[in-house]
Amino acid sequence: MIELRELTKRYGEKTAVDGLTFSVRPGVVTGFLGPNGAGKSTTMRLMIGLDSPTHGDVRIDGEHYDRMREPLHSIGALLEAKGVHGGRTAYNHLLCMAQSNGIPERRVGEVLEMVGLQDVARKRPKGFSLGMGQRLGIAGALLGDPRILMFDEPVNGLDPEGIHWIRTLMQHLAREGRTVFVSSHLMSEMAQTAQHLIVIGQGRLLADTSMNQFIAENSRTYVRLRTPEPERARDVLLEAGHRPVTAEDGSLEVEGARAATLGELAAERRLVLHELSEQRASLEEAFMRLTAGSVEYHAHDLPEGSAGGPGEAASGEPGEAASGEPGAAGAPAPAWGENWRKGQGR
Numbered sequence: 001m002i003e004l005r006e007l008t009k010r011y012g013e014k015t016a017v018d019g020l021t022f023s024v025r026p027g028v029v030t031g032f033l034g035p036n037g038a039g040k041s042t043t044m045r046l047m048i049g050l051d052s053p054t055h056g057d058v059r060i061d062g063e064h065y066d067r068m069r070e071p072l073h074s075i076g077a078l079l080e081a082k083g084v085h086g087g088r089t090a091y092n093h094l095l096c097m098a099q100s101n102g103i104p105e106r107r108v109g110e111v112l113e114m115v116g117l118q119d120v121a122r123k124r125p126k127g128f129s130l131g132m133g134q135r136l137g138i139a140g141a142l143l144g145d146p147r148i149l150m151f152d153e154p155v156n157g158l159d160p161e162g163i164h165w166i167r168t169l170m171q172h173l174a175r176e177g178r179t180v181f182v183s184s185h186l187m188s189e190m191a192q193t194a195q196h197l198i199v200i201g202q203g204r205l206l207a208d209t210s211m212n213q214f215i216a217e218n219s220r221t222y223v224r225l226r227t228p229e230p231e232r233a234r235d236v237l238l239e240a241g242h243r244p245v246t247a248e249d250g251s252l253e254v255e256g257a258r259a260a261t262l263g264e265l266a267a268e269r270r271l272v273l274h275e276l277s278e279q280r281a282s283l284e285e286a287f288m289r290l291t292a293g294s295v296e297y298h299a300h301d302l303p304e305g306s307a308g309g310p311g312e313a314a315s316g317e318p319g320e321a322a323s324g325e326p327g328a329a330g331a332p333a334p335a336w337g338e339n340w341r342k343g344q345g346r
């Protein structure tokens with residue numbers, strides 16, 4: 001378990017991390033989200049003593065990182081994949097780490113095999129691709145077989161096979177009862193990997209909740225009906241006490257009802273349906289609503305008629321695709337991130 005208590009870090013006038021209190025529990029993958037500059041990397045650095053807090057503290061299974069004699073046995077971290085001595089071979093890089101933490105040499109071979117780098121073990125990492133560098137960083141994190149693992153943007157530079165591999169690895173590590181804490185900008189990836197979420201904005205805690213609850217609380221869920229008899233369908237739904245809304249494409253949207261209930265109603269009234277589907281917003285949409293008030297670096301909206309959806313422009317992640325789940329229609333409601341911000345008088 002990782003426990004943060006009022007963790008605060010100031011760099012001169014800038015408060016990068018602002019009174020964060022939360023725990024990261026074992027047995028699940030916990031995702032760490034926040035807009036650019038929210039303080040994620042700083043928080044992670046503070047967790048493993050690479051920086052010292054201005055106020056508050058972090059405990060790793062009850063202990064402070066800087067008091068651990070062989071920290072790799074307790075916590076493994078992938079922070080900056082390039083933090084590797086370019087002149088040593090991959091094998092020797094890991095061997096040095098192992099020796100300084102009392103880890104037997106045979107473990108070096110094991111972790112190289114686990115990450116698929118056994119064939120380049122004697123090569124120097126300076127010639128590695130970004131993806132290979134990430135794999136080497138992950139090998140280092142796994143070296144001490146730690147109970148706690150922390151990954152900052154682990155899928156950066158990995159190809160689809162590599163992304164699938166790291167996702168499966170993280171879920172496997174969590175199922176073994178380990179604490180797995182991971183940050184990522186790829187919402188679709190996070191949605192598939194994490195069961196719990198910590199969201200921060202401008203250094204402050206915005207949410208500490210399960211993935212399902214986070215999406216449900218920060219987005220609209222509704223049932224979409226498509227029928228060749230929309231007028232009659234409206235009447236049937238209104239009679240049954242529902243409040244259908246006609247969408248731009250002519251389909252009907254009903255909030256607060258289950259698809260099964262509406263399907264049974266349609267069958268009873270012999271209403272032909274071409275579509276009956278529960279629509280749940282993607283993690284990306286929920287994230288954007290929540291953090292709308294705390295985004296520091298806004299991309300400018302594209303001129304009308306340009307390619308790309310509104311999510312792309314606002315998120316500052318042009319390459320990032322939505323999760324594939326259909327999004328909620330209509331203008332976004334004020335995010336509670338916005339209210340939070342106003343409440344703080346900022």
Ligand SMILES: Nc1ncnc2c1ncn2[C@@H]1O[C@H](COP(=O)(O)OP(=O)(O)OP(=O)(O)O)[C@@H](O)[C@H]1O
Nearest residue numbers: 011014015016034035036037038039040041042043
């Ligand atoms: N060493 C430092 N000196 C001064 N300011 C810093 C330092 N490290 C971070 N900051 C500032 O603290 C804030 C948080 O930065 P941090 O890198 O932790 O955010 P992040 O959430 O990881 O961002 P990103 O998603 O863009 O990587 C930023 O405004 C950053 O400029």
